[in-house]
Amino acid sequence: MYANITGENPYAVPMRIYPAPHYTMGGLWVDYDLMSTVPGLFVIGEANFSDHGANRLGASALMQGLADGYFVLPYTMGGYLATAGTSSVKTDHAEFQAAAKAVDERGRKLMGIGGKRSPDSFHVELGKVMWDECGMARTAAGLKKALVKIPEIREAFWKDLRIPGGASDMNQTLEKAGRVADFLEFAELMCQDALAREESCGGHFREEYQTSEGEAKRDDEKFAHASVWEHLGEGKAPAMHKEPLTFENVHLATRSYK
Amino acid sequence: MDLTLNVWRQTGPKAPGRFEKYAAKGISEHISFLEMLDLVNEGLLAEGKEPIAFEHDCREGICGSCGMIVNGSAHGPKKLTTVCQLHMRNFKDGDVIHVEPWRARAFPVIKDLVVDRSSFDRVIQKGGFISTNSGSAPDANAVPVPKHDAESAMDAAACIGCGACVAACPNASAMLFVAAKVAHLGRLPQGKPEKDRRVVGMVEQMDAEGFGNCTNHYECMEACPKGIDVKFIAEMNRAYAKAGVSRTEEKADGGTG
Numbered sequence: 001m002y003a004n005i006t007g008e009n010p011y012a013v014p015m016r017i018y019p020a021p022h023y024t025m026g027g028l029w030v031d032y033d034l035m036s037t038v039p040g041l042f043v044i045g046e047a048n049f050s051d052h053g054a055n056r057l058g059a060s061a062l063m064q065g066l067a068d069g070y071f072v073l074p075y076t077m078g079g080y081l082a083t084a085g086t087s088s089v090k091t092d093h094a095e096f097q098a099a100a101k102a103v104d105e106r107g108r109k110l111m112g113i114g115g116k117r118s119p120d121s122f123h124v125e126l127g128k129v130m131w132d133e134c135g136m137a138r139t140a141a142g143l144k145k146a147l148v149k150i151p152e153i154r155e156a157f158w159k160d161l162r163i164p165g166g167a168s169d170m171n172q173t174l175e176k177a178g179r180v181a182d183f184l185e186f187a188e189l190m191c192q193d194a195l196a197r198e199e200s201c202g203g204h205f206r207e208e209y210q211t212s213e214g215e216a217k218r219d220d221e222k223f224a225h226a227s228v229w230e231h232l233g234e235g236k237a238p239a240m241h242k243e244p245l246t247f248e249n250v251h252l253a254t255r256s257y258k
Numbered sequence: 259m260d261l262t263l264n265v266w267r268q269t270g271p272k273a274p275g276r277f278e279k280y281a282a283k284g285i286s287e288h289i290s291f292l293e294m295l296d297l298v299n300e301g302l303l304a305e306g307k308e309p310i311a312f313e314h315d316c317r318e319g320i321c322g323s324c325g326m327i328v329n330g331s332a333h334g335p336k337k338l339t340t341v342c343q344l345h346m347r348n349f350k351d352g353d354v355i356h357v358e359p360w361r362a363r364a365f366p367v368i369k370d371l372v373v374d375r376s377s378f379d380r381v382i383q384k385g386g387f388i389s390t391n392s393g394s395a396p397d398a399n400a401v402p403v404p405k406h407d408a409e410s411a412m413d414a415a416a417c418i419g420c421g422a423c424v425a426a427c428p429n430a431s432a433m434l435f436v437a438a439k440v441a442h443l444g445r446l447p448q449g450k451p452e453k454d455r456r457v458v459g460m461v462e463q464m465d466a467e468g469f470g471n472c473t474n475h476y477e478c479m480e481a482c483p484k485g486i487d488v489k490f491i492a493e494m495n496r497a498y499a500k501a502g503v504s505r506t507e508e509k510a511d512g513g514t515g
Contacts, residue, residue, distance in 0.1 A: 004339060007347050070395040118303040165308045169270060170369045172311050173303065
């Protein structure tokens, strides 16, 4: 695969390895049974936050798919279905109607902006801000800068986006715009979370918090918790909940590769 | 490099399609074919035109979402390579490239290069379930699998369901796909109890979807980005014949036994 992508034979030429963004760490909040805050909505595998956060290691998708699928869900999902039962859901339900209307309106709103720029152009601009200010190494000053820039990009997005075509048939530009709109919200949350975490932990290196040798410096007194952000509605600041990390058998220590 | 693209544009399943010519200028040899299309699309969007619709997801050659006919070949000229992994160094300056959707009755065009492959999903659904105990996970060594069977099942399981086999076949046959799916469970002990029902169900659904039959052109194997071997088709035919002989009707009440 490497040879195919780069056109170089890694047996003859040294492999070129460089850092790159690889998903976001963390995921949707779930309880111990892997159920989200919506009753009956289970979030499984990498989509939930339960097994990764500070780090997202290679093959974690496989690991979590197996762990959730083999060891958790056979009990918890069956348990939910046994107690809650199943019933046929109709589309004339008020909640369904409201959700369908909201999706429809959002699509129309995106289609109706009538600006000049493509969704990708905003995505690239946002990506650059995240790469520069919320990458593997970040600082409070940089994150604050990003928290100024992201709302500016979002404002430009909602003013200057252009989506050709219609909303009633397949429109991949509209699909992409919907995702970029989500990314614009999510990027802001990521920066807020990074700013709140005044320590270096896992894959997240806050430059202010390092040892004299340049290694990541955790602050277990203050930050041995998973940060769970609650969405309180559009335009409102999210609320943070702390889920303490408690260790019964393995005690917190700093890993050293030296 | 500068290229000329002739891309199939079709606004909907019933609309007539046509080739449209686009210039792709200053294309780096290091980008993939889909990234090249992304750039062409950004150009189209800048002019306020509708971009070329095409499917993609992982762009790592493992999800099976992408697929198009490039210069007459499914997934393009490079063997064992999905079009997302096809890099522009396989082309040269001044090339004229024709890009078309998969063409098969069972894969109606949705838009431009996007076809409806839900017929594959229905074939898979007809494969049904495998019987297994729910509850705690079995020990890894509880069911011994001979090495040859494990490897052969893995070879079949490499199929990503992209549909290149159908697009490459003069009969628009889905036999390589269906055979791979039949074999990857049928070869394993876990898949044995339902093997007859599975092969009959999947083959009947394949025919019902309007896929053609195999007349041994082997174009499918040539086009397959995962190198699925046509020997699985022979295996499927044998399993189908055997299942037809030995299968008994399933009774709703479970029989009198």
